[in-house]
Amino acid sequence: MTTKMRSEIGEQPAALRATLDALVPRVDEVRALARDTRQLLFIARGTSDNAAVYGRYLIEAHAGRMSSLAAPSIATTYKRKLDLSGVLAVALSQSGRTEEIVETLVWAKACGASTVAVTNGGEDSPLAQAADLALCTLAGEEKAVPATKTYTTQLAALAVLALGLDADVNADDLQRVPDAVERLIADPGDVDAVVEGLAEVAGVVVSGRGLAFSTALEAALKLKEACYLHAMGLSYADLLHGPIAVVDERTPALLVASGEGPTLQGTVALARRVTGAGASAFGIGGGAELATASTAALNGPSLPEWVAPMGLIVPAQLLTESLARRRGIDPDSPRGLNKVTQTD
Template sequence: MTPTTTRMHAEIAQQPEALRDTFDALLPQVPEIAALARQTRQVLFIARGSSDNAGVYGSYLVQAHAGRLASLASPSIATTYRKDVDLAGVLAVAISQSGRTEEIVETLRWAAANGARTVGLTNGAGSPLTEVADVALVTRAGNEVAVPATKTYSTQLAALAVLALGLGADVDAGELQLVPDEIERMLGQANGDLEEIVERLAGVGGAVVSGRGLAYSSALELALKLKEACYLHAMGLSYADLLHGPIAVVDDKTPAILLAADSGPTLDGTVELARRVTAAGAAAYGIGGGDRLGQACTLSLEGPRLPEWLAPIGLIVPGQLLTERLARRLGINPDAPRGLGKVTQTT
């Protein structure tokens, strides 16, 4: 029987407290990060799954606001091909919810052996990842029981925002304090067309989830959540990649879910994409983007009132609520999706 209350829903609700605790714990480490920054030029993010989606946020944030080249690692170069790469001048940032995924720990060791300075970002205090890293950023999400990552993902984004400060990002650090309060506000009110979107998604087999720039990370994460917890064939694509051909799959049976901050350089394109989708006879469901995206979409969910650099932390929350509610509507227990465990080991 599908539960009427779930651990996933409870853990979504715990995010404001988890974010406050994480910022309080990590902001004092900005000088440590800055010391590593002075020894490096570019950033390499090492992760899998939800943590890899967090790394996408880190990559956009570091490049757009700290002026450093950033990229995502291919861990199999270290663990399967076992090839050395010159990583002098690189800050390698490994992200793992548990800190115990062997592939990620091994890849961070490999990075250090190849000349990188290292950061381990994890919710697992005392985990192997923290022991390998030069600097450990330990989030304060608390124990997460449900298999789909919720509060561990949002606190990873929070930690990456702190990392960006240490790397010299041209942002206002005081705006970090807006995030927990804004998510608390969002959780405390009914969110737009949630139930109607759930009913419509319950009748389709797939969806395209899209965002651009900083919002792309949480579009990827929402697509992953819909696959994990609802068994929906959800494709996470950037706005730009979607227009290069895959938009052909969007039709009356394959809606688009579009994520955007309320401001920033990618909003105009996301609004135009929504208009293009609906003009083709398909449904577009918006998350965030203010009134402009909401009016261009078939149905919409309110996003966070946050500056663009922090918006992805809040944009995922309506997506998490949508995933949890849709899973229950489909008769699935989102706490324990089939075939998945809390820690995935890869080699």
């Protein structure tokens, strides 16, 4: 029986094409709204927060604007007013109905920020209605609790945002993403070997750096919520500052990297260190170098680093779905979770 999660993973190329077709023509709207701003503030929770990490690295690395992640409790619990003049506040919510995120975006606007919503909830969602500009993704209804197509289309919307901020990237790279994702779904690499390597363990360290850090966080979240693993998502820089002590023969590492970029060699070196200590290192992406240094590997996309996270997460999604079934868990309906999470 095909799970809803597996079906929705397969829908991602079409969802990405539809989203890019809708949003790329709106780059000038982003540029106009952002003209008088100097920095960005990302507002999100959960999977959307991981997407925001991608947005932060992308904007700082390629658009040259300082970016940060909001603490929504400053708005909703402490009710503290800040000076957000010159700030572009970007709120992400797949449903567009998470009250805390809507409230925080309204607060940001009242504090002087220009506001953008990124949501799959449509133009009529509360988040879209609250924003100066709504970038609505076109992933379609997502029925499985673990987000897949709504996450990758969020990344696509953030890539469009970067274009509107005049990022030093090739806009044509975006059009290559849906085909690259389609190829990864057809050939994700040695999923079975990685599933067997994780089937009996209680925990795993998931690590990447830079633009791939968002993928490491999202992969760890998926393994936690759908496979009930104690999955720790870390930058490999932070991992080396102590937590690497937990990596051993009972706690493997899942290491993520694009096939190019300044963080690749550090990820390869980390894989060699892990396997040299007698533990298992499973690679995602990183080309032949990371695959050779790893115990087993999943494929990555043939994409430039700035758009690679839209492809890198796909093998991790397929791994999560397969591992959940291997562990006797229904990945569509993890215990204790709902599709829309409300926080105060």
